[in-house]
Amino acid sequence: MDYLEGVVPEDVRAELDAHVAGCPRCAAFVASYLETPRILRDATAPTLPAEVEASLRAFLRARTSAFKFRH
Amino acid sequence: MVVPTPEPSDEALAARAAAGDDSAFEAIVRRYQARVFRLACRLTTDTDAPDVLQDTFLQVYKHLASFRGDSQFRTWLYRIASNAALMHRRARARRPAEPLDVFLPRFDADGRHVATPAELRVASRADELLDRKVLAAKARDVVARLPDLYRDAFVLRDLEELSTEDVAQTLGVAPATVRQRVHRARLMLRGYLSDLVGVKP
Numbered sequence: 001m002d003y004l005e006g007v008v009p010e011d012v013r014a015e016l017d018a019h020v021a022g023c024p025r026c027a028a029f030v031a032s033y034l035e036t037p038r039i040l041r042d043a044t045a046p047t048l049p050a051e052v053e054a055s056l057r058a059f060l061r062a063r064t065s066a067f068k069f070r071h
Numbered sequence: 072m073v074v075p076t077p078e079p080s081d082e083a084l085a086a087r088a089a090a091g092d093d094s095a096f097e098a099i100v101r102r103y104q105a106r107v108f109r110l111a112c113r114l115t116t117d118t119d120a121p122d123v124l125q126d127t128f129l130q131v132y133k134h135l136a137s138f139r140g141d142s143q144f145r146t147w148l149y150r151i152a153s154n155a156a157l158m159h160r161r162a163r164a165r166r167p168a169e170p171l172d173v174f175l176p177r178f179d180a181d182g183r184h185v186a187t188p189a190e191l192r193v194a195s196r197a198d199e200l201l202d203r204k205v206l207a208a209k210a211r212d213v214v215a216r217l218p219d220l221y222r223d224a225f226v227l228r229d230l231e232e233l234s235t236e237d238v239a240q241t242l243g244v245a246p247a248t249v250r251q252r253v254h255r256a257r258l259m260l261r262g263y264l265s266d267l268v269g270v271k272p
Contacts, residue, residue, distance in 0.1 A: 004257075005250055025184035028191035035195035036261045037229035042198065043210035044230060046112050048105040052121045056104060059125045064132045066093040066100075 004033055081144035089135040096135070099148075100128055107152045113214060113226045114156035126155040149233060150241045157223065194264035201268060213263040217256055224249050225256035 002008045003016050020026045061067040079087075079095075081102070087095035104124065111123035130151045138147055177185040184191060198206060214222060214230075227238040228249060235253075239246040 004254065024188040025186070025191055028188040029184065032192050032195035032265075033257055033261055036257050036264060037225075039195070039198045039206075039264065040210050040214060040260060041230050041232075043203075043206045044113055044214060045109055046117075048108045052108065052124065053104060055121060056100070056124055056128065060100065060128060060132070063129055064093075064096070066096045066132070068093070 004030065082140055085135060085138050085140075085144050088132075089138065096132060099131070103148060104128075107148070110149070110152050110226070110231055111156050112211070113230055114153065114223065115159050116215070119156075119159045123152070123156045123159050126159075127152040130155065146233070146237050146240075149227075149231065149237070153223070153227065153241050160219070190265070193268050194261045197264040197268055206267075209267055213260055213267070216263065217259060221252045221256035221259065224252035225260070228253045229257070 003013065008016070020030055057067050079098070081099070084095045084099050084102075088099060107127050108120055108124050111120035111127075115123055127148075131148060134151070138144065179185055193200070201209070214226065217225065223242055224238060227233045227241060228235060233241070235246045235249050238249045242249065
């Protein structure tokens with residue numbers, strides 16, 4: 001875990017880097033581990049639907065002094 | 072010649088809003104509504120996200136006077152939004168932590184990975200191998216399948232890209248705990264992604 005996070009001491013890191021570089025299976029595992037956040041970040045980025053934005057405006061208009069005029 | 076007015080900083084808007092300038096509060100809402108909605112979707116469900124969005128900005132409005140400017144405004148707002156999302160979820164049954172073993176790479180007696188490199192790499196190609204829409208629908212499911220403790224840390228750290236320290240403060244745990252939960256979440260999600268493309272992790 002510390003290795004994958006990049007927080008191991010330099011000598012340990014160098015040794016593990018050398019192993020991973022020479023081991024296709026470890027390299028494949030590390031690559032897919034590091035790619036996982038990016039894939040899920042891209043795939044879980046919904047846009048704000050217009051009707052949700054409209055209800056937010058209405059909600060805040062009713063409970064605060066903001067959004068009293070149409071913008 | 073028209074010199075474009077620079078966008079006011081979050082902190083400047085917050086100070087004006089706290090002093091009663093509604094247009095500054097409205098600017099804050101416009102600046103952050105999409106991001107808060109995205110966070111709410113990632114931490115709760117499509118059904119709950121609109122409520123979380125409303126709660127968040129109402130809390131921001133009420134507590135602007137207590138924003139001291141000793142943290143970044145963005146961090147302060149994310150903390151309010153995360154708490155609103157977690158409150159919404161609290162009513163639902165907590166998802167217990169699952170055993171991790173099935174998500175770890177398997178080794179044979181000689182200490183070699185059992186899976187082939189192609190199989191091990193497949194999770195990193197999920198976005199090439201699956202249709203965008205299919206992946207988008209499944210991605211929400213796999214994040215929601217995580218035990219809550221891992222999901223919260225993963226969403227804030229890896230999806231919203233807050234610093235480990237900010238996530239630790241938001242969740243009220245030590246930074247080392249955040250790192251451990253994020254790590255476990257990545258292992259599980261990597262396994263789920265492999266599953267999605269039809270390969271055992």
